[in-house]
Amino acid sequence: MNIIDGGITKVKGIKGQGIHAGFKKEKLDFMIIYSERECNAAGVFTKNKAAAAPVVIDREFLLDGKAQAIVCNSGFANACTGKEGLGDALLTAELVSNKLKIKKENCLVFSTGVIGIPIPMEIMKNAIEKTIPKLESSAYASENIATAILTTDLVKKEITIENDGYLISGITKGSGMIHPNMATMLCYIFTDADISSDILKESLASSVNKSFNRISVDGDTSTNDSVVILANGVSGVKVNSEVKIESFKKALDFVCIELAKKIARDGEGATKLIECECIGALTQEDADLASKSVISSSLVKSAIFGEDPNWGRIVAAVGYSGAEMDLSKVDVKLGDLMIVKDGKGTGIPKDESRKELQNDFVKILINLNLGDYSSKSWGCDLSYDYVEINAEYHT
Amino acid sequence: MNIIDGGITKVKGIKGQGIHAGFKKEKLDFMIIYSERECNAAGVFTKNKAAAAPVVIDREFLLDGKAQAIVCNSGFANACTGKEGLGDALLTAELVSNKLKIKKENCLVFSTGVIGIPIPMEIMKNAIEKTIPKLESSAYASENIATAILTTDLVKKEITIENDGYLISGITKGSGMIHPNMATMLCYIFTDADISSDILKESLASSVNKSFNRISVDGDTSTNDSVVILANGVSGVKVNSEVKIESFKKALDFVCIELAKKIARDGEGATKLIECECIGALTQEDADLASKSVISSSLVKSAIFGEDPNWGRIVAAVGYSGAEMDLSKVDVKLGDLMIVKDGKGTGIPKDESRKELQNDFVKILINLNLGDYSSKSWGCDLSYDYVEINAEYHT
Numbered sequence: 001m002n003i004i005d006g007g008i009t010k011v012k013g014i015k016g017q018g019i020h021a022g023f024k025k026e027k028l029d030f031m032i033i034y035s036e037r038e039c040n041a042a043g044v045f046t047k048n049k050a051a052a053a054p055v056v057i058d059r060e061f062l063l064d065g066k067a068q069a070i071v072c073n074s075g076f077a078n079a080c081t082g083k084e085g086l087g088d089a090l091l092t093a094e095l096v097s098n099k100l101k102i103k104k105e106n107c108l109v110f111s112t113g114v115i116g117i118p119i120p121m122e123i124m125k126n127a128i129e130k131t132i133p134k135l136e137s138s139a140y141a142s143e144n145i146a147t148a149i150l151t152t153d154l155v156k157k158e159i160t161i162e163n164d165g166y167l168i169s170g171i172t173k174g175s176g177m178i179h180p181n182m183a184t185m186l187c188y189i190f191t192d193a194d195i196s197s198d199i200l201k202e203s204l205a206s207s208v209n210k211s212f213n214r215i216s217v218d219g220d221t222s223t224n225d226s227v228v229i230l231a232n233g234v235s236g237v238k239v240n241s242e243v244k245i246e247s248f249k250k251a252l253d254f255v256c257i258e259l260a261k262k263i264a265r266d267g268e269g270a271t272k273l274i275e276c277e278c279i280g281a282l283t284q285e286d287a288d289l290a291s292k293s294v295i296s297s298s299l300v301k302s303a304i305f306g307e308d309p310n311w312g313r314i315v316a317a318v319g320y321s322g323a324e325m326d327l328s329k330v331d332v333k334l335g336d337l338m339i340v341k342d343g344k345g346t347g348i349p350k351d352e353s354r355k356e357l358q359n360d361f362v363k364i365l366i367n368l369n370l371g372d373y374s375s376k377s378w379g380c381d382l383s384y385d386y387v388e389i390n391a392e393y394h395t
Numbered sequence: 396m397n398i399i400d401g402g403i404t405k406v407k408g409i410k411g412q413g414i415h416a417g418f419k420k421e422k423l424d425f426m427i428i429y430s431e432r433e434c435n436a437a438g439v440f441t442k443n444k445a446a447a448a449p450v451v452i453d454r455e456f457l458l459d460g461k462a463q464a465i466v467c468n469s470g471f472a473n474a475c476t477g478k479e480g481l482g483d484a485l486l487t488a489e490l491v492s493n494k495l496k497i498k499k500e501n502c503l504v505f506s507t508g509v510i511g512i513p514i515p516m517e518i519m520k521n522a523i524e525k526t527i528p529k530l531e532s533s534a535y536a537s538e539n540i541a542t543a544i545l546t547t548d549l550v551k552k553e554i555t556i557e558n559d560g561y562l563i564s565g566i567t568k569g570s571g572m573i574h575p576n577m578a579t580m581l582c583y584i585f586t587d588a589d590i591s592s593d594i595l596k597e598s599l600a601s602s603v604n605k606s607f608n609r610i611s612v613d614g615d616t617s618t619n620d621s622v623v624i625l626a627n628g629v630s631g632v633k634v635n636s637e638v639k640i641e642s643f644k645k646a647l648d649f650v651c652i653e654l655a656k657k658i659a660r661d662g663e664g665a666t667k668l669i670e671c672e673c674i675g676a677l678t679q680e681d682a683d684l685a686s687k688s689v690i691s692s693s694l695v696k697s698a699i700f701g702e703d704p705n706w707g708r709i710v711a712a713v714g715y716s717g718a719e720m721d722l723s724k725v726d727v728k729l730g731d732l733m734i735v736k737d738g739k740g741t742g743i744p745k746d747e748s749r750k751e752l753q754n755d756f757v758k759i760l761i762n763l764n765l766g767d768y769s770s771k772s773w774g775c776d777l778s779y780d781y782v783e784i785n786a787e788y789h790t
Contacts, residue, residue, distance in 0.1 A: 048714040051722075115711060116710075223711050298693070312474060312510020315445050315510065318445065319446070319618060323444075340475070342477070343445075343477060344476065
């Protein structure tokens with residue numbers, strides 16, 4: 001497995017394009033990704049009970065495990081838009097599928113942006129008309145696609161890897177990291193491996209749990225969160241043996257974790273990427289709860305922004321996480337420094353421990369010393385800019 | 396029931412004093428409250444598994460339902476301080492009880508401040524020596540007591556009411572309201588009613604659930620959170636009939652809710668108090684989940700700071716709260732304005748809905764239209780100052 005240059009259109013048989021359609025004032029705000037061949041496909045969607053119209057539609061469309069195109073606008077979320085919103089999402093799928101001469105059910109629709117305002121469908125129609133003739137496999141197209149899905153993100157987020165003779169390439173967007181409870185996370189992954197939709201489904205659920213679910217808190221999801229994977233089989237490499245499936249899963253884990261870390265690093269106002277690893281937990285759930293609780297704590301995040309090695313906040317976040325814990329057994333490392341041993345501070349001078357916070361990557365290791373389970377989560381610091389960005393967020 | 400002027404020493408038989416002992420550089424940082432008569436007592440403490448030493452001690456001391464004195468320092472939390480920390484808390488109780496000639500087990504100890512640093516016991520000893528001769532029932536003493544427990548709070552928080560011929564008076568501290576997951580909340584309530592410790596226990600648990608637990612998220616508690624109530628019976632009014640107990644409970648609810656709202660309004664960096672009421676929920680748990688989720692959402696809090704009527708964030712916070720919800724039935728009011736009806740925006744111009752956010756009290760009403768349960772929660776907005784206060788918090 002190795003990382004290669006290039007974006008989503010590096011994958012054989014994949015075309016696409018991103019444009020400025022007018023949903024937003026200036027930025028690219030609309031894109032289509034299209035596979036020449038029908039794909040096996042799977043998706044993981046928000047658990048939010050206020051799920052957006054496109055999510056409702058896509059869940060239905062993916063029941064047959066097939067897809068061929070992805071269409072996404074930014075600027076409007078098409079969430080809390082009632083029956084009209086569902087109609088708009090369906091119409092979008094219809095317009096794209098008619099133009100591409102593919103099944104409507106193979107056209108997955110996504111939106112991200114402001115909640116509650118209907119999608120301006122005139123702009124949508126024009127966007128589709130304008131984009132489809134421009135679909136191509138160029139690096140330029142990849143760049144436009146990855147850029148068009150962004151909202152408050154500062155940088156595009158993509159990764160492409162080669163594994164066992166096929167490619168896996170993903171793009172993602174997502175910001176707002178206090179915990180990212182409502183910043184929409186979108187992720188599209190394409191592979192030219194030949195792999196069944198059942199295996200895709202199982203692999204994607206497992207990878208999402210180790211990656212995107214570790215930069216958030218389960219269930220605290222936005223109205224539009226979606227991760228989908230499409231496999232067109234064009235490479236001719238069949239992923240059907242136990243060994244090959246294991247290898248595919250590992251590769252997909254890597255893609256999802258790298259993309260999730262890119263989201264965490266690009267959190268609204270973020271200046272640092274924080275990785276929290278919890279080891280020695282009694283159960284897997286405990287390990288997940290503890291590591292997530294630390295990266296979700298506003299007080300930990302604020303302290304790290306201020307480069308204040310206030311480890312009491314870390315221990316307290318584990319203490320209220322719900323994970324089994326015996327305070328007198330807890331060790332905490334900040335980078336390479338053991339700052340807590342057996343639940344007590346080791347007395348390292350603040351000037352020294354502060355150094356571990358002065359990089360743009362901060363690593364926290366918690367050993368509960370109770371069992372054998374471990375978990376990693378990622379987050380970012382909480383800065384003045386977070387508040388500024390979120391105090392008035394418009395399209 | 397009516398609110399009266401004056402603080403904790405208004406209650407018959409209660410003396411106290413607050414001083415500057417030297418735990419902090421300048422501010423008052425130590426206090427004792429003492430009842431001349433032994434009290435029936437009850438407490439509610441943090442669920443954090445990293446509970447501080449004083450909490451461990453107090454839980455034990457309250458097993459007999461009796462107490463007579465409260466001693467509290469600010470500046471140091473005596474949390475994550477190991478066996479030595481437990482020893483320090485015990486020694487504090489001993490020193491105070493010797494001086495006051497009361498039982499050690501009747502002397503409840505509290506600390507708030509930085510986690511992980513041992514309490515400087517020389518300062519503690521001097522503080523006790525210095526304070527006990529100054530115990531008095533004056534308004535001046537009340538003011539010093541309420542001030543000495545504060546950390547990042549901007550104002551002291553107290554309320555005294557008269558009910559059925561007895562007084563109930565409470566003071567509290569607590570700040571850090573993004574959600575207040577680690578800012579220690581302390582609350583001391585005294586009454587001169589004659590009431591059993593069993594009824595106190597039941598009443599306090601019920602009132603805390605409607606008040607302090609509604610400005611926080613259950614379980615997301617600091618290492619030191621404590622609420623205690625002491626009843627010395629000096630008024631001679633027995634609270635022993637069903638009617639009188641009901642009346643006492645209502646009065647205690649009022650005291651706790653008013654104190655909780657004072658905490659929310661004084662959240663770190665707060666400029667506005669937010670009240671979220673959820674009605675029409677299918678169960679009590681759903682109503683609680685929904686109202687708490689809204690006042691805990693960083694995105695809602697940031698929007699309200701920016702006076703941005705971004706109601707999509709409110710609906711989304713209910714959507715991920717875990718409460719049963721049918722989006723097509725949800726109504727939301729901001730102040731008097733119906734901004735969402737049947738899950739869709741009502742199209743009120745932003746300039747108009749923005750006006751509802753321009754006061755320092757913002758009221759959000761959510762009707763799930765599914766059942767008969769309701770719940771109120773309180774929080775504050777998220778401002779630049781929150782980040783500044785928490786980026787480097789020292790004694």
